[in-house]
Amino acid sequence: MTLYSLRDDHALHSARGHPERPARLEAVRERIEANRALVDLVRVQGAPASREDLERVHDPAYLDALEAFCENGGGMLDVDTYATRESLRLVRGASGDVIEIVRRVCAGEADNGFALGRPPGHHARPAQAMGFCLLSNAAIAARFAQEALGAGRVMIVDTDVHHGNGTQEAFYDDPSVLFVSSQQADIFPGTGAMDETGTGAGEGSTVNLAVPGGTTDAGLVGLYRETIGPLAARFRPDLILLSAGYDAHRLDPIGGLSLSVSGLTDLVRVVMEAADAYASGRLVLTLEGGYHPEVLGAGVASSLRALLDPTAEPADPFGPSRREGPDLTEITAHVRALHGL
Template identity: 65%
Template sequence: MTALTVLADDARHAQPGHPDRPARMAAIRNALDADPVLAALPRLRGLPASREALERVHDPAYLDLLEAFCERGGGDLDVDTYATPGSLAVVREGCGNLLALVDAVCGGDVANGFALARPPGHHARPMAAMGFCLLANVAVAARYAQAVHGAERVLIVDLDVHHGNGTQEAFYEDPSVLFVSSHQGDIYPGTGHLAETGAGAGAGTTVNLPVPAGTGDELADLYRAVLPPLAARFRPDLVLLSFGADAHRLDPLAGLDLSVAGLADAVGVIQEVADTHCGGRLVATLEGGYHAEVLATCVAAVARRLADPMAEIADPFGPTARRTRDLGTLTEAIRGRHRLG
């Protein structure tokens, strides 16, 4: 069974004109409620993420700064990241819901789950907010799974148009977390190059898949070529997915060309990896996606795929629009760099 978590009230985190706005979650809630299959899935709710859980990833000084900043009324933390008096409560609620899903999946109560919250988290660094993100949700979830549920090896896949630099930084020298990020290679935040593969004991456990602008549904083929051999070598106890619908061709903030069905197919590859190596234990969390209708449709498609790997995926926006990119050279470069045969 698949479980969901959905933020009950995210209106406290809002700034006029900002791409990350409450309309994103409103569209998702409407889409879930309108689909009889998804409306019937259990919806979990956790406690706000504790300070202890957050400090497994974030520096206490940063958490103190963020709390004080919100208490003083908030404002702009950097050129594109804001906080309001209610932001910390919103982001802690979303992160806590994600941890509740980790509990449910690792405890065997559900097969997998999707935590739907905002703001996103994969740009948040251990010591700073960045790129709309305040807390590194998926990184916190990985450390929580290790500390509370004894997951020795955690695979994090970041399927978002932007590189998950914050997640990468949190685990760059850690061999117990395999981080794989696919992203448009020529945009914000300017990290995620092929040569970034980890350091120290973590050498080889960061894998970046920087694809060119215009890449479409062929991304799933890249996943099929790279993820299974990586996972077979790493043998994860849990798979976490940072999912961003901003890789869709209609998203206003980037330039990939995936369709709803193509994104769902890529998630299907990740699900197959979880089925093969860790009993299907897969927990997804929402990252980007700034066209509200597209976001809601993509989220519904991914939730349906998690609930039923054979589900037909409705795609009202149609297939990849541009000519298919040849990712063969990139695929071979990745396989060669990471010795995948």
């Protein structure tokens, strides 16, 4: 059984002209409802994440400030991150949905699932909103799995075109969470270089796959095949979370990579294979970026199809890039050497 969540009231988080807009999830909803191959998906909704859930990752002073900011009507938290009066309530709901799917998957009630929430979470730092993100959903779910469900080790993979700096920061010194993030090098937020590998006891438990602009399916899927399985085999996670971003698609207006819907689906499949082999199949996706609504809808639908049946052919209405991408052989060898794979 594959679960998903998608709240009807997400559109109350909205700012005029902003790329992180309600049309994103509405395109996803349309794709899910129109696709007969997705009829077996089971929609769930969790209780809003509790203050205790949030404080496992976020600084209480930050949560208080965010609550006051929303109560006062919201506005811009920084140059590109907004909140409305309703945003904290909505994002607590979205975070609670990730937790609910994790709870059900870890209890064996479902095979896997995909929490479809807005805004994304992976840039939210423990004490600061950032990059459209208010709460670090993946990190909150990982800590919930550890502290409420008894999971020892959690692996988080982040396919978004941007570095998951907030997730990285939450676990940088923690060997119990393995964070693997692929991103376009040298774009927002400016972190995520290969040599960021963790600190103290967490040394080696952060893996950054920084790739050049223009990278295509062949390059990134190849890099995933050479790293994700071996990392999971060594780490033996109790659960894998996937921060699923769709802004690495070639048509995305913000990112500069050249992946296709098929390629993005292959990334999910590689992580799914690792979950099947080393994490008892326990895999939960949480939505991050993706700013071309139709591409996002097709990408999420294709990922959901793969979660239901990994052998299904991906439906890719946009097709692959016609250009040849950069050769990632050297980057792959460097990452494998750096992390002893």
